[in-house]
Amino acid sequence: MNIVVGITGGIAAYKAPELVRLLVKAGHEVRCAATEHALQFVTRVTLETVSQHPLYSDLFATGGTEHISVREWADMVVVAPATANCIGKLASGIADDALSTLLVAMPPERILLAPAMNSGMWLNPAVQRNVQTLQGWGVCTVGPAEGELACGTSGPGRMAEPVEIVNAISNGHLPLAAQRWLVTAGPTYEKIDSVRFIGNYSSGKMGFALAQALADAGAEVELVTGPTALSISTNKHINVHRVESAREMHAAATALFPQCRGAILSAAVADYRPAEQADHKLKKQGDEGMTLRLVQNPDILATLGGMKTDSQTLVGFALETDHELENAEKKLAKKNLDYIVLNSLRDEGAGFGVDTNKVTILSRDGSHCESPLMSKKEVARLIVETVAP
Numbered sequence: 001m002n003i004v005v006g007i008t009g010g011i012a013a014y015k016a017p018e019l020v021r022l023l024v025k026a027g028h029e030v031r032c033a034a035t036e037h038a039l040q041f042v043t044r045v046t047l048e049t050v051s052q053h054p055l056y057s058d059l060f061a062t063g064g065t066e067h068i069s070v071r072e073w074a075d076m077v078v079v080a081p082a083t084a085n086c087i088g089k090l091a092s093g094i095a096d097d098a099l100s101t102l103l104v105a106m107p108p109e110r111i112l113l114a115p116a117m118n119s120g121m122w123l124n125p126a127v128q129r130n131v132q133t134l135q136g137w138g139v140c141t142v143g144p145a146e147g148e149l150a151c152g153t154s155g156p157g158r159m160a161e162p163v164e165i166v167n168a169i170s171n172g173h174l175p176l177a178a179q180r181w182l183v184t185a186g187p188t189y190e191k192i193d194s195v196r197f198i199g200n201y202s203s204g205k206m207g208f209a210l211a212q213a214l215a216d217a218g219a220e221v222e223l224v225t226g227p228t229a230l231s232i233s234t235n236k237h238i239n240v241h242r243v244e245s246a247r248e249m250h251a252a253a254t255a256l257f258p259q260c261r262g263a264i265l266s267a268a269v270a271d272y273r274p275a276e277q278a279d280h281k282l283k284k285q286g287d288e289g290m291t292l293r294l295v296q297n298p299d300i301l302a303t304l305g306g307m308k309t310d311s312q313t314l315v316g317f318a319l320e321t322d323h324e325l326e327n328a329e330k331k332l333a334k335k336n337l338d339y340i341v342l343n344s345l346r347d348e349g350a351g352f353g354v355d356t357n358k359v360t361i362l363s364r365d366g367s368h369c370e371s372p373l374m375s376k377k378e379v380a381r382l383i384v385e386t387v388a389p
């Protein structure tokens with residue numbers, strides 16, 4: 001992994017070079033980012049020597065956008081030690097130096113904090129609230145431990161030992177690291193002639209949120225999307241494949257699926273397409289109207305269900321108007337799925353176009369998990385945690 005070790009201004013900074021050394025030894029590529037106060041405790045030369053990379057400590061050293069290029073490079077940022085000040089700034093979105101700007105630019109799930117401070121500071125209600133806020137956003141923490149503190153007292157506040165921080169990185173942080181996942185999103189457009197198509201109201205928001213949640217958990221994502229106005233914020237872990245029709249989506253998804261650990265198909269694929277697709281604009285046909293003959297599209301989900309190996313997980317979506325659970329269960333079995341996500345049509349604020357959703361996740365083993373009405377981002381996180389624990 002590419003790891004940035006962020007160092008803030010506490011005495012435990014003297015342990016940061018040891019952490020960097022252990023990470024490099026474990027095969028990671030490491031860059032250090034330090035605050036001005038951190039450099040009172042540990043030198044630039046030490047950090048550059050152990051990491052074998054220039055230190056990132058000046059927001060403007062190589063132009064004004066290095067925090068973005070460091071973010072693009074980094075799979076995760078570990079802040080050790082993380083002071084009360086650093087924790088408070090991140091919880092408030094304050095970006096006033098190189099490291100805090102990088103942290104604000106980073107997805108929370110890719111941040112691990114190793115707090116270190118005096119017990120009184122650690123137990124301060126503002127610090128506790130800030131830590132809880134950050135954890136609620138998906139930031140991970142390791143430590144602090146109880147024990148002797150630099151100020152001569154004893155209590156909670158000691159930074160976790162470098163070896164524990166390394167273990168926290170390998171156990172559980174980024175659970176989907178090194179896994180490739182496929183996501184389909186958005187509507188499909190089925191061409192009638194050179195200027196018209198049959199489409200649907202899908203915005204792609206749910207599928208894009210799923211791609212982001214998978215990437216936040218460490219996965220490499222292949223996002224196959226039908227036409228949508230959405231764009232994904234630059235993320236080197238999400239490869240976007242833009243397609244138009246169901247047949248194009250089918251071709252892309254079946255080509256990518258064999259290399260993937262799993263797939264979540266959230267696209268609203270058109271079941272039918274016009275049998276003939278004119279390459280010019282069709283003329284009006286007069287009072288008697290016109291008849292469009294439709295033929296069935298391939299079912300991408302069912303095709304992947306037929307290709308699926310024992311080590312792959314396949315997740316489909318269902319939008320049902322009646323006998324919802326029963327029909328979703330039938331679909332799960334018929335298409336050989338591991339999970340099916342049932343979209344609610346009954347609840348206001350759920351479904352096409354809007355930013356919120358409410359779903360029931362049905363598993364192959366018969367268990368159900370019903371979500372409250374949440375943002376699509378939160379629904380996506382819940383789906384990812386359920387299907388790829």
Ligand code: C5P
Pocket residue numbers: 184246265266267268269270271297298299300301302315316317318319331
């Ligand atoms: O059978 P139904 O269309 O209700 O199934 C919905 C699920 O199947 C969704 O996950 C959708 O992405 C997928 N699907 C597909 N290809 C189709 C039709 C639906 O992948 N042609």
